[in-house]
Amino acid sequence: MSEPADDLDLIGRRTAQRTSVVGALIDHGGFVGARALHDALRTQGARVGLNTVYRTLAALVEAGRADVVRDRGGERLFRHRAFPEHQHYLLCRACGLSTPVDSETVETWAARVADISGFAEVEHTVELTGLCPRCRASS
Amino acid sequence: MSEPADDLDLIGRRTAQRTSVVGALIDHGGFVGARALHDALRTQGARVGLNTVYRTLAALVEAGRADVVRDRGGERLFRHRAFPEHQHYLLCRACGLSTPVDSETVETWAARVADISGFAEVEHTVELTGLCPRCRASS
């Protein structure tokens, strides 16, 4: 498991605000929106501006320490990435629960498509959403 | 090949505005944003409001006659879907050129992940982007 310190070293100066943002992201465990994370930080007493939350999350993504998805409303949701590998998730639309899924098949497929397409710098986004067992039961 | 008429019948009343929006989407051939489509319509003399463009595109997506992706800025891009099958595309980040790709592998993978996950109503989004041969050459 990685420590917040590892992430902080990657994104510039170590400040109280960034420390709490990274900590909150790790504590949350799953995908969260910037706004929600900011609310959580404020609730627990941290004095951090929304702007700083956005900047810190963007820096983490840039450094490869966080994954991003878009929810249906277009909002970006962030999740701390403990391991350096590119990873895909299955995300519950109701409660936000996320679980990593086996990604090898898609990775291979994407690489092959890139190869035969003639396109350069091919990137891919894969998002799986559904209703987790608990949410399915309670609906 | 499908006719605009087929699409119009799926989304409610047949109006001059919807006809021109669907026509413009088909003519465009690839992925377009609502704003760009609206501009194109205005340029060619059609009197259509921007929100009618949005509503028509949303209705097409709802009816399964259009695909949607998000570009890097979060804007939604729409493409007319001539055939009823779910389809994935490889999209050029520079010029917007889009080409359908073989999707069977991902479809199968997504179905299997859904099966073993315990999640219900699993949906997936797969987006491939890159630089097409022409744009790669001119950069």
Add this chain to the structure above:
DNA sequence: CAAGGATCGGTAATGATTTTCATTATTGGC
């Protein structure tokens, strides 16, 4: 301790999308 640069945060700006609501157009029944 001072200077320089990174960082912060409140606020205003941006940009896409949606809502509101009064007006207009389409459709099914006569």
Add this chain to the structure above:
DNA sequence: GCCAATAATGAAAATCATTACCGATCCTTG
């Protein structure tokens, strides 16, 4: 063809997430 019921339209205003500004603040290094 005519008419009322109702869906559709559009201009402007409202949302919502995200970003840009910019003056104040905090580290860090010398």
